[in-house]
Amino acid sequence: MRHAMLxxxxxxSGLFAQDMPRYRWENFTTAQGLPDxxxxxxxxxxxxxxxxxxxxxxxxxxxxxxxxxPADGLAHRAALSVTLDKRTHDLWISTMxxxxxxxxxxxxxxxxxxxxxxxxxxxxxxxxGDFVWVATAAGGSRLNTRTGEWSLYxxxxxxxxxxxxYNVTAAEDKVYYAVWGGGVLEYDVKTERxxxxxxxxxxxxxxxxxxxxxxxxxxxxxxxxxxxxxVATYFGASRYDGRNWRNFLDKDSxxxxxxxxxxxxxxxxxxxxxxxxxLAYFDGERWATYRPALDTGKPEMLVRGADGEVTHVxxxxxxxxxxxxxxxxxxxxxxxxxAKGLSHGIQIKTGDSSK
Amino acid sequence: MxxxxxxxxxxxxxxxxxPVPDVKNRYPSPDDLAVSPDxxxxxxxxxxxxxxxxxxxxxxxxxxxxxxxxxxxxVAVSPDxTRLYxxxxxxxxxxxxxxxxxxxxxxxxxxxxxxxxxxxxxxxxLYVANRIGGDVSxxxxxxGQDARRLPAGRGASYVSASADGSRVFVTxxxxxxxxxxxxxxxxxxxxDAEHRIVASRMRLHNVGGxxxxxxxxxxxxGIAAQMRPKNLVPLAHVEHGWALGNSxxxxxxxxxxxxQLPLDEIESYFSLPFGVAIAPDKSKAYVSASGTDEVAxxxxxxxVAAARSPEAAxxxxxxxxxxxxxxxxxxVGRNPRSIALSPGGxxLYVANRLDDAISIVDxxxxxxxxxxxLGGPAALTAERRGERLFYSSKYAWxxxxxxxxxxxxxxxxxxxxxxxxDGFGIDIVDNRxxxxxxGTPPYKWNGGNPDLPTECGPRTERYFxxxxxxxxxxxEDLAQYVMSIPLRPNRYRLPNGDLTPxxxxxxxxxxxxxxxxxxxxxxxLQCFVCHSGPYYTNLQLTDVGTGKPTDRxxxxxxPQLTNVVYSAPYLHDGSARTLxxxxxxxxxxxxxxxxxxxxxxELNDLIEYLKTL
Numbered sequence: 001m002r003h004a005m006l007x008x009x010x011x012x013s014g015l016f017a018q019d020m021p022r023y024r025w026e027n028f029t030t031a032q033g034l035p036d037x038x039x040x041x042x043x044x045x046x047x048x049x050x051x052x053x054x055x056x057x058x059x060x061x062x063x064x065x066x067x068x069x070p071a072d073g074l075a076h077r078a079a080l081s082v083t084l085d086k087r088t089h090d091l092w093i094s095t096m097x098x099x100x101x102x103x104x105x106x107x108x109x110x111x112x113x114x115x116x117x118x119x120x121x122x123x124x125x126x127x128x129g130d131f132v133w134v135a136t137a138a139g140g141s142r143l144n145t146r147t148g149e150w151s152l153y154x155x156x157x158x159x160x161x162x163x164x165x166y167n168v169t170a171a172e173d174k175v176y177y178a179v180w181g182g183g184v185l186e187y188d189v190k191t192e193r194x195x196x197x198x199x200x201x202x203x204x205x206x207x208x209x210x211x212x213x214x215x216x217x218x219x220x221x222x223x224x225x226x227x228x229x230x231v232a233t234y235f236g237a238s239r240y241d242g243r244n245w246r247n248f249l250d251k252d253s254x255x256x257x258x259x260x261x262x263x264x265x266x267x268x269x270x271x272x273x274x275x276x277x278x279l280a281y282f283d284g285e286r287w288a289t290y291r292p293a294l295d296t297g298k299p300e301m302l303v304r305g306a307d308g309e310v311t312h313v314x315x316x317x318x319x320x321x322x323x324x325x326x327x328x329x330x331x332x333x334x335x336x337x338x339a340k341g342l343s344h345g346i347q348i349k350t351g352d353s354s355k
Numbered sequence: 356m357x358x359x360x361x362x363x364x365x366x367x368x369x370x371x372x373x374p375v376p377d378v379k380n381r382y383p384s385p386d387d388l389a390v391s392p393d394x395x396x397x398x399x400x401x402x403x404x405x406x407x408x409x410x411x412x413x414x415x416x417x418x419x420x421x422x423x424x425x426x427x428x429x430v431a432v433s434p435d436x437t438r439l440y441x442x443x444x445x446x447x448x449x450x451x452x453x454x455x456x457x458x459x460x461x462x463x464x465x466x467x468x469x470x471x472x473x474x475x476x477x478x479x480x481l482y483v484a485n486r487i488g489g490d491v492s493x494x495x496x497x498x499g500q501d502a503r504r505l506p507a508g509r510g511a512s513y514v515s516a517s518a519d520g521s522r523v524f525v526t527x528x529x530x531x532x533x534x535x536x537x538x539x540x541x542x543x544x545x546x547d548a549e550h551r552i553v554a555s556r557m558r559l560h561n562v563g564g565x566x567x568x569x570x571x572x573x574x575x576x577g578i579a580a581q582m583r584p585k586n587l588v589p590l591a592h593v594e595h596g597w598a599l600g601n602s603x604x605x606x607x608x609x610x611x612x613x614x615q616l617p618l619d620e621i622e623s624y625f626s627l628p629f630g631v632a633i634a635p636d637k638s639k640a641y642v643s644a645s646g647t648d649e650v651a652x653x654x655x656x657x658x659v660a661a662a663r664s665p666e667a668a669x670x671x672x673x674x675x676x677x678x679x680x681x682x683x684x685x686x687v688g689r690n691p692r693s694i695a696l697s698p699g700g701x702x703l704y705v706a707n708r709l710d711d712a713i714s715i716v717d718x719x720x721x722x723x724x725x726x727x728x729l730g731g732p733a734a735l736t737a738e739r740r741g742e743r744l745f746y747s748s749k750y751a752w753x754x755x756x757x758x759x760x761x762x763x764x765x766x767x768x769x770x771x772x773x774x775x776x777d778g779f780g781i782d783i784v785d786n787r788x789x790x791x792x793x794g795t796p797p798y799k800w801n802g803g804n805p806d807l808p809t810e811c812g813p814r815t816e817r818y819f820x821x822x823x824x825x826x827x828x829x830x831e832d833l834a835q836y837v838m839s840i841p842l843r844p845n846r847y848r849l850p851n852g853d854l855t856p857x858x859x860x861x862x863x864x865x866x867x868x869x870x871x872x873x874x875x876x877x878x879x880l881q882c883f884v885c886h887s888g889p890y891y892t893n894l895q896l897t898d899v900g901t902g903k904p905t906d907r908x909x910x911x912x913x914p915q916l917t918n919v920v921y922s923a924p925y926l927h928d929g930s931a932r933t934l935x936x937x938x939x940x941x942x943x944x945x946x947x948x949x950x951x952x953x954x955x956x957e958l959n960d961l962i963e964y965l966k967t968l
Contacts, residue, residue: 088505089552103506104553106531106542113939114932116959130504138955146466146488146504147847149963151857152956 020288020303021281023334023345025317033065034058037320039337043082044328045089049335051342052079057093057102060342073107075100076120081167081326085127092132094122099134110143116150117141128170128189135165140177140185153177153187159196160185167221167262176229178219184231197240205235207249214238215247221262228268232260237273254287254304256280262326272334274324279336290345292318319343382739383408383729385706385713387429387471387693391454392436394698398454399706399713400427400441401729407441407450408729409457410713412697412704415727419457423450425844428469429483429514434476442469442483445844449483449494464501465492467846471513471567475548477520482546484511484525487846487921491525491544493551505553507544509769513567516548517574523548526565526579529769532923535930536587536783539563539770543579543606543613557613559604561671563770564763567693568604569631569640576609576659578640580628582760583615583671589773589780593821594752599760601625602671603642605662614662615671618642618651618681624755625651625677625684626748630694632703639682639718641703643691646748646757650691650705652682652721683721687714690746709743741836744829752822758811758833762789765840767922771929774818781905785929787914788922793838795890795915800927802896802912807834842917847966854967861964864957876949882961891916891968900946901926920966934962 029037036055043050049060056069057079068074076097083092091102098111099122110117119138126133134141139154154163162182169176175187183198200213207215216235223230231238236258237248250258257277265271273280278291278300285306293300299318303311320341327336332347384403391398396418397410405427409419424443431440432454439452442465449463449472466485469492473482481494485504489511493503508527516523523546530539541562547554559565561583568579583600590598601624606613618625626646633640633655640653658680661670670676688707691714695704703716715725744750745765748757761768767788773780784800792798797805804810811833816824825833849855854862865882869875878884879897887893892915902909911927925931931941938950938958945951950958 087503087551089550090506101506103556104544105556105558106506108506108532112955114936116935116955116962118955145506146490149857150959152959154956156954156956 020283020286020313021332021334022301022313022315022348023290023317024348025290025299025319026344026346027317027320027341028060028065028344029320029341033067034342035065035067035069037340039339039342040079040325041081041094042326042328042335042337042342043084043091044330044335045084045091049328049330049342049344050082050084050091051337052082052093052095054078057082058342068102068107070097073100073109074102075107075109075111075122080122081124083125083127085132087127092125092127094124094134096121098122099125099132112138115143116152117143118152118154123165124167126168126170126175128172128175131170133168133170133175135168135177137164139163140165140168153185153194158185158194160194162217166219169222169224171224173227174224174229176222176224178222178231180220181218183214183217184219184222184229207236207247210247211245213245214240215249220260221264223263223265223271225265226268228265230263230265230268230271232263232273234259236260237263239271241268248282254280254282254289254302254310256289256291256302261324264327266329272327274326274336276323278322279319279324279327288313290315290319291322294322319345380732382709382731383711384708385692385711385729386427386708388695388704388706388713389430389432389439390695390697390704391432392434392698396454397695397704397713397727398430398432398439399729400430402426402428402444402708403711404731405443407439407452407457410727410729412702412715412727415715415725417727417729421450421452421457421459423452423459424448424462429472431472431474431481433474440472440474440481442472444468444470444486447844447846449481451496461499463494463496463499465494466490466501466504468843470511471525473514473516473523475516475520475523478548480548480551482514482516482523482525482548484514484527486510486512486528487843489527491523491546503551505544505546505551507553508542508556508565510763511544513565515568515570515577517570518572519574521548522546522554522570522574524568524570524577524579526568526581528564528566528763529767530563532932535924535928535932536771538587539584541565541581543568543577543604557604557606559613559615562604562615563768564760565604566629567631569633571607571609571633571637572635573637574607576605576607576633576637576655578631578633578642579604579606580631580642581615582627584761584768584770586770586772590819591779593755593819597672597674597755599626599756600671601628601644603628603631605658609659610662610667614667616658616661616667616676616680617671617674618644618677619674620677620681621674622753624748624753625649626751626754626756627746627760629692630705632694632696634696634700634718635698636700641694641696641718643687643694643705644684644748645690645692645708645746646760647754648689648691648707648747648749649684649686650694650703650716651684652718653680654682655680685716685721685723687716687723688712688726689743709739709746737832737835738839739836740829741832741834741839744825744833745836750816750823750825751820756819758815761786765789769924771924782907783903783905783928785924785927788918789837789840790918791840791842791890792915795892796894797912800912801908801910807837810834811837843921845918845920845967847920847963855963857960857963858967859964860957861960861962864953864961865964870949871952880945880949882948885913886916891919898946899942899948900944901928901930901941903928903930916965916968919968934965 036053038054041052076095078096081094119136121137166180167178177185216233221232257275262274301313321338323339334345336343383401424446426445429442467487471484479496510529525544541559543557564582630643688710690709705714798810896910
């Protein structure tokens with residue numbers, strides 16, 4: 001019966017919406033053992049899910065949370081970002097008080113006092129081979145884990161004119177930094193040269209030259225897959241394929257907001273956005289937004305077609321909050337860090353009547 | 356990254372390319388050994404002569420020798436017995452040897468100071484513990500690459516794989532970095548060989564110095580040799596106390612966790628436990644004591660019972676506990692290191708490093724039945740005699756410890772000690788490394804000893820050993836040995852001797868005479884004024900503002916900086932955990948050189964330069 005009703009609704013609202021991923025959301029808060037509802041980051045390692053919160057690092061495993069705090073060796077209670085080294089399965093936790101490595105129960109912490117890292121305010125890290133690239137409030141840092149050598153990247157040795165690096169992503173040929181107020185910085189692994197990408201309009205919030213460059217200087221996140229770079233800013237998103245830029249704003253795309261905290265692309269085309277007004281997904285043509293409705297707070301899924309038509313897909317659940325910080329994938333499922341809890345999106349398969 | 360790999364390989368090749376030193380006049384110094392699967396060969400690594408020696412245990416004779424890299428430390432035999440792998444700790448390589456022809460086949464790259472080694476035959480992977488790197492190299496035998504590094508404990512040194520190859524365990528000789536004057540913390544690092552990740556770190560609380568470990572064939576029981584330093588209390592009244600708890604860590608399903616059990620007895624200590632072997636039938640275990648020159652035979656049934664008993668957690672500090680499970684202590688040769696059992700467990704082989712010989716023990720009877728000489732000069736040099744003294748615990752009251760218990764493998768222990776002559780809680784001092792210190796008098800952090808005979812003589816007897824000291828010829832020999840301890844290769848210099856750009860910039864900082872604003876830096880606040888000369892010390896005492904209220908004098912001996920990168924923590928009392936902290940935490944008033952005008956980049960450069968010294 002429910003299946004029939006759903007099919008009818010979908011038919012009425014446009015069949016295209018069926019193809020967009022749908023989720024049944026389970027939300028976790030302090031009531032379930034999270035150390036804090038403000039979840040800055042989530043990182044999936046197989047069956048284990050790590051969440052960086054404002055009050056410690058949480059591990060969700062076998063239905064329970066385990067919490068790690070500075071008393072356990074974590075550099076600082078505010079764990080802003082959690083990065084998995086996929087080779088060793090060690091974690092790199094970026095905190096407001098330094099960078100911590102968690103390896104099978106042991107924390108090793110790197111601060112500006114005890115190591116060569118540029119600054120204790122660490123926003124993000126990315127692992128490439130034996131190097132750990134780090135984004136800090138005083139520029140980029142790179143740790144060679146085999147030799148212990150730290151290299152710093154700032155206004156003195158790169159085109160970086162603003163040193164507040166907010167996020168970093170490293171792939172086999174390139175490393176990208178999102179420089180908050182300074183656009184995007186690119187490091188070519190082969191040539192070891194730096195290049196910067198900036199908003200052709202300068203720092204204005206007015207888009208004069210759409211698709212001619214980065215949408216804005218205040219960048220918050222970068223994601224690089226299949227030689228496609230995605231950039232999140234507080235004023236829209238940008239996609240760069242090495243030749244052309246394409247920018248996305250809420251007024252001309254399915255982005256629910258121009259205020260983006262994270263972008264994460266799956267393959268360069270299919271891409272997720274964590275915004276202050278919900279979680280968004282772009283499949284290359286269509287957009288979907290998942291959130292509690294801004295007015296009623298009721299679960300909401302919006303699908304925007306290539307023609308711009310927006311359809312409501314009936315759902316029973318939504319992520320814990322509109323304000324989303326980041327996501328990670330667990331097979332077909334998705335985990336979302338929000339300002340009021342950690343959310344697990346369990347994908348609803350075709351034919352499943354769940355909402 | 357590519358540069359790092361290439362530089363490492365070039366470095367290794369250069370070291371390998373060095374002329375093989377004349378081995379005739381050198382002592383073999385067997386360090387590690389392994390038995391072939393058929394039991395017909397014993398393969399012995401000789402760190403003194405840079406060779407692997409094949410021994411025929413039946414004939415009790417040397418069957419062949421293979422030159423390897425510099426200062427080999429560990430050996431592993433492939434499960435089929437066709438290949439041997441030797442770690443070359445000064446070459447940062449592993450030599451692969453054909454076990455039949457005893458020919459070296461190829462040289463594989465490893466990390467900084469590869470020491471212990473084990474093989475996962477199923478997956479074709481070597482596990483190598485890198486002592487200076489503090490990590491484990493996973494060397495892929497097909498590609499020959501040091502494919503993955505896993506962080507282990509500080510001073511990662513010994514490795515053992517379970518019989519089924521599913522787990523690899525790693526120990527380390529220096530405690531992990533921790534808070535100042537806190538109990539030392541160590542670990543046994545457990546690697547999941549299938550996924551090639553660290554699966555767990557078994558905590559060893561109050562432990563500093565973990566050596567060989569062995570696993571039972573069923574994989575349910577592991578034993579690691581270890582020391583429990585009591586460095587937070589004054590090293591006083593050794594005759595009433597217990598300066599270092601010589602013990603084992605027992606772990607695995609049989610005991611349900613990790614339990615520390617002592618091997619010492621009242622007034623008869625089992626100093627510097629080092630090698631471990633477990634009988635195939637799991638009836639007994641064997642542990643060598645490289646300071647008291649013996650092997651303990653442990654009854655495993657009783658040992659497991661003790662480890663599972665309700666009072667197990669308290670046994671580590673119970674000097675009567677060992678009577679529950681130690682069946683006998685067999686005297687062997689000097690400085691016994693690794694031990695290995697024949698396939699059936701009927702014979703135990705003991706590498707007596709400072710006798711250049713292998714002891715053969717009949718395990719059924721518990722007696723030494725023979726010995727195999729590995730060669731070497733017949734006469735003992737003063738240095739060799741001194742080395743024997745250095746590693747012997749027979750001079751301390753109750754045989755509690757010798758020089759080598761704290762200067763592990765003639766280095767240091769990463770600990771801070773409260774030495775009795777200074778009074779209780781006064782003059783806490785960091786243990787200093789001993790490499791190439793002959794030209795760096797005075798000695799002690801307060802410069803109280805003008806020469807090594809003073810440092811090693813009456814002071815040692817009075818304040819450390821509490822029993823018998825080194826005198827006359829012995830003292831001269833000991834000092835001679837200490838002065839001969841060589842500098843290990845520095846891994847941070849480029850092979851051609853050039854400095855990297857960062858090191859070059861750091862050298863400029865080290866040698867600067869003016870602040871960045873142009874202001875002249877007073878002579879005594881210029882790095883290279885105090886840290887001058889071949890050892891980077893002016894041999895003077897200086898107040899650099901790091902004295903503590905508990906120090907009798909703020910004036911500190913200017914330490915040599917050669918290989919300073921290896922010897923954290925820093926400052927006279929070890930309060931700086933890293934080189935960075937010397938300046939970021941302990942130099943607020945620019946008394947220890949002018950550093951507060953440096954940017955973080957510049958401080959990093961300075962540290963990169965210091966690593967090359």
